[in-house]
Amino acid sequence: MSSSKRVQFRAPEQLIEQADVLATAEDRDRTDVLIDALRAYLRESTEKEDVKRDIANAYYEGVIDYPHVKAILGPKEAANLRLLKGQLEDDTLAEEIADL
Numbered sequence: 333m334s335s336s337k338r339v340q341f342r343a344p345e346q347l348i349e350q351a352d353v354l355a356t357a358e359d360r361d362r363t364d365v366l367i368d369a370l371r372a373y374l375r376e377s378t379e380k381e382d383v384k385r386d387i388a389n390a391y392y393e394g395v396i397d398y399p400h401v402k403a404i405l406g407p408k409e410a411a412n413l414r415l416l417k418g419q420l421e422d423d424t425l426a427e428e429i430a431d432l
Contacts, residue, residue, distance in 0.1 A: 378404055388413050392420065 348362075355365045377383050387405060390396045391413055402410035 374404070384409070388416075392417055 351362055351365045351369070354360075355362045358365075378387070384405065387396070387401060391398070391401045398410060398414055401413055405413070
């Protein structure tokens with residue numbers, strides 16, 4: 333079972349009203365509608381190459397760690413980034429690339 337975390341945020345009134353209308357129409361809770369919307373946004377965003385590049389750069393710079401990269405990009409892409417990061421941190425390889 334997954335854990336939940338309570339969050340509080342401000343959103344445009346019209347956006348919340350739209351979520352409420354959808355929740356009412358589908359006989360669902362507002363929270364469920366917002367969670368589904370957030371999941372869809374994250375799924376769509378992480379399929380974009382520029383977002384993947386931003387995540388990779390943040391990982392290479394130590395801003396985010398491997399478990400977070402794995403959580404958002406999935407195990408295969410995260411493993412590829414970890415391998416590349418290891419190669420980039422290899423001083424010998426870095427020197428060879430710099431000499432090209």
